[in-house]
Amino acid sequence: MLSIKKNDIREGKVIDLTHEGHGVVKVDRYPIFVPYALIDEEIQYKVIKVKKNFAIGKLLEVTTSSKQRVEPPCIYYSKCGGCQLQHMNYEAQLSMKKSQVINLFNRKGNFKETPIKDVIGMEDPWYYRNKSQLPVGRNKQDHIKLGFFRQRSHDIIDMEECLIQDSIQNKVMVAVKKWLDQLNVSVYNEQRKRGLLRHLIIRTGHYTNEMMIIFVINGYKFKQQDELISKLTNAFPQITSIKLNINQSHSNVIMGKESITLYGKQQINDLLSNVEFKISDQSFYQINTVQTEKLYRKAIEYAGLTGNETVLDTYCGIGTIGLYMAPKAKHVYGVEVVPEAIEDAKINATRNQYENTTFVCGKAEEIILKWKKEGIKPDVVMVDPPRKGCDEKFIETLLELAPEKIIYISCNPATQQRDAERLSSQYNLNEITPVDMFPHTTHVETVAQFIRQ
Ligand SMILES: C[S@@+](CC[C@H](N)C(=O)[O-])C[C@H]1O[C@@H](n2cnc3c(N)ncnc32)[C@H](O)[C@@H]1O
Incomplete structure (x- = not known):
């Protein structure tokens, strides 16, 4: 019989962190999630919500503090919903994000052996949002x-x-x-x-x-x-x-x-990286420019272009990744659903004099089917969808197109893992590199390299 009640004041040791960065304390096997508590800390907390499978606690006091704990520099931190990890030193944030990706990919399903590299962090992780x-x-x-x-x-x-x-x-x-x-x-x-x-x-x-x-x-x-x-x-x-x-x-x-x-x-x-881009008010543009350059460099390394490849840049925004790759590819085809972003991509291709590019406005799941019918045979497909991941039809057509490599960038590794499972009948997930695009928040970006079996 569960003895936890609302308003209980309790003590406990934090044994884990959730993907939201909340400390996990257990009473018998019942978890209590306590925001702002860190792993290994002894804490006093007040139970503020009790549910069937878990409870939420409010941190009252840290009696034994973790070495990872730092004083959050922001005066609004305890109230604001923008950051969640300022009480944790940056090194610990990076290792927490790596664990999140390991938990998603290596603990269940088809990718138990896939190497997850260290998170590429930021030298000065402040004032980064553009x-x-x-x-x-x-x-x-x-x-x-x-x-x-x-x-x-x-x-x-x-x-x-x-x-x-x-x-x-x-x-x-x-x-x-x-x-x-x-x-x-x-x-x-x-x-x-x-x-x-x-x-x-x-x-x-x-x-x-x-x-x-x-x-x-x-x-x-x-x-x-x-x-x-x-x-x-x-x-x-x-x-x-x-x-x-x-x-x-x-x-x-x-x-x-x-x-x-x-x-x-x-x-x-x-x-x-010295390629010029125009950005409209309606267009998506990665919010951390310094880390975007590192992310794209890793994506290019994974693509391993030699100059002879046909590349699809799907969910291309203003064409940033495709145009990054254009000098190293035979032809780049980009697709994006926001018309202003595709207009930006076309202008960006012209002003950078990349004539080996074609940008089309539409849904990625529909346009790649059209490209397949037109006989376009990609060697490399870049995939960079929004948080909800790819449409099932998109994955089906991608499998039929059978490129040698798929490089999948994601701001939500949970949907990336789901899509990776769908690709796993024909592709090996070779490696994943997380990149810290959003320091002090729990968000993590990943770039994954898939190779055709
Ligand atoms: C995470 S952003 C990536 C953009 C770009 N690759 C970059 O790095 O800046 C995802 C993009 O997918 C676009 N998008 C969303 N759903 C789409 C769909 N069904 N087909 C094509 N593009 C879509 C969004 O408008 C957004 O520009």
Whole structure:
């Protein structure tokens, strides 16, 4: 009979970590998950939720501390939902992420022998995000709040600095907050579905320093926009684009489909290993530029191109991986579902003078079937889907296309593992390298090399 009750104050030793980075304490064999507790620590905790198969505890005191424990440098850490691992030193974060991948691939299924390499970490794992999406609200005194959502909530934590966001973006965030207040800009209220400004989005080119500001609004204009543009461009001359994005939906989706350029250019530019890219407001672009270069280098190494290969870059975004590979391949075909991203990819191919590339807008699962019917025979297929992984039809066609190598990049190793099982009838999973694209969070990116049997 389970003796654990809500509000119990208990002591225990942390024996494991969940993939969310929560400490695991067991009473008999029943697990209690305690956020912010680290492995081997002796802790005191309060039981705050009891379920049939597990309970949640709140950490009250660490009585014996782990050597991995560090003082989280961010003052918002205990409230904000952005980071989960700041209380753990960086080396321990990397080894936790490697264990996550080992647990997914080596403990069950067909990949018990697949080598999982050490996680490629970041030399200076701070101020790395090149994109901030900041919800806007008002506090009890009716002043503007700008920051990130509290964990598992839509309550905005008003911030002056985020330690994983590009430092110039912090300065813009603070300045815009002050000006929105001074100009008394109407702010969207999620409950009442009324008001104008919903999100401030800031994007920067890591190497070019170009900056794009996007005001996501529930409407088509706000009356203070000209004054705001003038304040922004005077204070931050690196701003090369200011946009309005129209989002009149009642959902949680951050951006709407329509954008209007208010100032400067349609896109911003950035470089990845000296290849120039244009990036639209609607296009996906990896948020950690320094680590992206390492990720792509590993993907190219796994592809082992000699100059004679036909390459498919599926889920290609603005064409970054394909264009990285173009000088070493015979021809690169890219497919992506967002029209603006494919337009960017075509411009990027032209301005870098890669004539051996073809970019098509559509669903990867449909376009590779079309390519197969047209007789395209790829030697290497790059796969880089969103978190939900690949469509079943996509995997079926991929197996029929039978490329020599598949290089699969994933920001969600759980769906990558599922897809790897589907490929395993014809492919050996040779090796996986995790790359830390998101320091201080529990997210892990992986690149996997599959070789045809
Ligand atoms: C993780 S991103 C990778 C983008 C790119 N490879 C890169 O490294 O920047 C996944 C991309 O897949 C696109 N996408 C989502 N579902 C898709 C589908 N069914 N077919 C094609 N592209 C899709 C998204 O718009 C996004 O650009």
